[in-house]
Amino acid sequence: MNNLAILPIIIPLISGAILAFVHSKVSLSRTLAKLFMLINLGVVIYLTLEVINYGTIILETGEWVAPYGIVLVADSLAAVLVLTTNIIAVAAVFYAPHSLTEAKEKHYFYTFFFFIISGVSGAFLTGDLFNLFVFFEVLLIASYALIVLGGEKVQLRESLKYVLINVFSSILFVTAIAFLYGVVGTVNMAQIAERVQEVDQQGILTTIGILLFFVFATKAALFPLYYWLPKSYIVPNPVVSALFAALLTKVGIYSIIRVFSLIFIHRPDLTHEAFIWIAGLSMIFGVIGALATNNIKLIIAYNIIPAIGFIMMGIGFFNESGMSGSIYYLIHDMIIKTALFMLVGIIAYVAGTSDLRKMKGLIHDYPLLGWLLFIAAFVLAGIPPFSGFIGKIQLLKGAFENGEVVIAIIALGTSLLILYSVMKIFIRGFWGERQTNNKLEKKPIFGMVTPVIFLLACSTILGIGAEWFVPTIESISSDLLNPQNYIDSVLKE
Amino acid sequence: MEIIISILAGIIFAVAVYNLLQKQMIRIIIGTVLISHAAHLFILTMGKLKRGQPPILSEGVTSYTDPLPQALILTSIVISFGLTSLMLVLAYRTAQENKTDNMEQLRGKPNE
Numbered sequence: 001m002n003n004l005a006i007l008p009i010i011i012p013l014i015s016g017a018i019l020a021f022v023h024s025k026v027s028l029s030r031t032l033a034k035l036f037m038l039i040n041l042g043v044v045i046y047l048t049l050e051v052i053n054y055g056t057i058i059l060e061t062g063e064w065v066a067p068y069g070i071v072l073v074a075d076s077l078a079a080v081l082v083l084t085t086n087i088i089a090v091a092a093v094f095y096a097p098h099s100l101t102e103a104k105e106k107h108y109f110y111t112f113f114f115f116i117i118s119g120v121s122g123a124f125l126t127g128d129l130f131n132l133f134v135f136f137e138v139l140l141i142a143s144y145a146l147i148v149l150g151g152e153k154v155q156l157r158e159s160l161k162y163v164l165i166n167v168f169s170s171i172l173f174v175t176a177i178a179f180l181y182g183v184v185g186t187v188n189m190a191q192i193a194e195r196v197q198e199v200d201q202q203g204i205l206t207t208i209g210i211l212l213f214f215v216f217a218t219k220a221a222l223f224p225l226y227y228w229l230p231k232s233y234i235v236p237n238p239v240v241s242a243l244f245a246a247l248l249t250k251v252g253i254y255s256i257i258r259v260f261s262l263i264f265i266h267r268p269d270l271t272h273e274a275f276i277w278i279a280g281l282s283m284i285f286g287v288i289g290a291l292a293t294n295n296i297k298l299i300i301a302y303n304i305i306p307a308i309g310f311i312m313m314g315i316g317f318f319n320e321s322g323m324s325g326s327i328y329y330l331i332h333d334m335i336i337k338t339a340l341f342m343l344v345g346i347i348a349y350v351a352g353t354s355d356l357r358k359m360k361g362l363i364h365d366y367p368l369l370g371w372l373l374f375i376a377a378f379v380l381a382g383i384p385p386f387s388g389f390i391g392k393i394q395l396l397k398g399a400f401e402n403g404e405v406v407i408a409i410i411a412l413g414t415s416l417l418i419l420y421s422v423m424k425i426f427i428r429g430f431w432g433e434r435q436t437n438n439k440l441e442k443k444p445i446f447g448m449v450t451p452v453i454f455l456l457a458c459s460t461i462l463g464i465g466a467e468w469f470v471p472t473i474e475s476i477s478s479d480l481l482n483p484q485n486y487i488d489s490v491l492k493e
Numbered sequence: 494m495e496i497i498i499s500i501l502a503g504i505i506f507a508v509a510v511y512n513l514l515q516k517q518m519i520r521i522i523i524g525t526v527l528i529s530h531a532a533h534l535f536i537l538t539m540g541k542l543k544r545g546q547p548p549i550l551s552e553g554v555t556s557y558t559d560p561l562p563q564a565l566i567l568t569s570i571v572i573s574f575g576l577t578s579l580m581l582v583l584a585y586r587t588a589q590e591n592k593t594d595n596m597e598q599l600r601g602k603p604n605e
């Protein structure tokens with residue numbers, strides 16, 4: 001029964017290994033990848049239902065009792081995020097064959113794809129800080145392979161920067177863990193939380209907390225550490241960009257949620273207050289980047305940064321509405337960012353360019369694509385009844401409960417500008433006369449559009465069916481605000 | 494002993510950061526190698542040095558070496574070893590394709 005917690009890590013790992021052996025047979029590896037992904041999704045749905053109905057599942061690996069061994073903790077937050085990851089992965093695995101060339105698929109795309117899923121699930125599920133570092137490395141190394149897949153000139157150039165910044169922040173992560181181990185003498189998150197609580201987070205502990213925040217903020221691309229993100233996220237294939245946008249930055253923000261709702265919670269005047277300002281600046285600078293460019297891929301890549309800002313804002317408030325808003329927005333953003341990156345990939349494919357100045361009138365040939373982008377822009381900006389609206393309303397409620405009016409105004413203004421930045425693609429790319437040169441024939445896009453429709457449907461259900469999801473999200477956020485529950489369930493006291 | 498090793502780790506950190514800030518690709522990679530060494534030394538120091546005892550705890554044993562930092566370092570060394578070789582290959586290919594190993598020239602154009 002407890003072994004259920006490790007399945008979302010093990011199944012993709014084994015699938016990736018199997019797919020490495022059949023990498024030269026493209027159609028076989030496509031079928032197998034889809035099959036394995038659906039099996040994994042089934043297992044994860046079962047896990048999530050178990051966790052939500054019967055409470056946290058804890059696996060003590062090798063029967064080493066916590067806090068001595070490594071524990072995997074499938075609490076409701078982790079389970080829900082693993083489920084979202086798998087929904088995205090299913091969409092991506094169906095999108096991939098239409099978007100990638102066969103040569104890329106042969107070069108172990110599916111293997112690394114499954115390793116990323118495995119690493120992300122592991123990072124969500126682990127209850128051990130050093131193990132979190134290891135899973136970060138699993139997903140990062142797989143991402144290094146995916147970002148450079150294809151080996152073009154610009155890809156190599158940008159991936160070198162991406163690898164360097166991530167290696168540097170990983171080493172800082174190890175250093176921060178060493179500091180923390182030197183002070184509290186453990187790497188089990190629940191036990192760290194207990195010991196930090198005993199000494200009331202004095203002196204050096206807050207400094208270590210901020211060092212950890214610096215590491216996670218680099219991975220999550222928060223202001224002022226986002227400079228590496230936009231350019232490196234636009235160079236790989238659209239399906240790879242979609243996965244990165246949906247998963248990698250979100251693992252960083254998840255780690256911030258975990259560490260700053262469990263361990264470093266006793267000096268909110270030093271940490272959580274600062275988060276609110278960092279969130280505000282991330283929103284402003286991210287959206288300025290999105291407005292300033294004519295490259296459709298860059299517009300969407302810059303839009304990752306304000307979304308991270310929104311999530312960060314709720315963590316800064318650290319009240320029930322703020323936290324549940326953050327979690328809701330996190331799930332919503334994972335889904336919609338994947339859909340948008342896929343849509344932009346299709347637009348760049350049919351228009352033959354990603355420069356907005358060179359495209360117009362696409363609506364004549366691709367009406368479905370145009371309206372999907374329109375809906376996706378609405379979802380992203382948080383127009384009711386879509387899912388972004390529910391998350392934002394909770395976040396704003398959290399803001400007004402804490403009396404933080406300035407950040408609420410910044411958030412609302414940013415939402416409008418986000419809507420404008422994506423609508424720009426719709427207006428300039430889809431409106432206007434049909435382009436007259438005969439070079440652009442109509443290309444079949446049905447296979448690529450289906451996964452996007454699936455993701456937008458998920459997002460709409462998340463928005464319209466908010467009544468079904470909100471109780472779960474609220475119970476997750478009240479769990480996060482009472483870290484004693486987590487500590488007790490792991491250490492069994 | 495711990496103080497000396499901490500200072501040593503600090504010096505290596507400083508040298509590594511200096512190297513990371515250079516423009517030449519290979520120097521940057523040497524910087525990441527050095528910084529990972531510094532981090533590993535630092536983890537070892539955090540587990541207290543030179544107790545002259547095996548890392549075994551059983552009944553009646555009162556002094557022992559902490560095995561956890563060693564396990565952590567081992568994991569971390571393997572990872573940084575793999576990453577270094579990956580980075581070397583990546584840097585080699587990048588330098589070949591872009592015909593330069595100067596990071597200043599690898600910035601990319603503003604409106605690409």
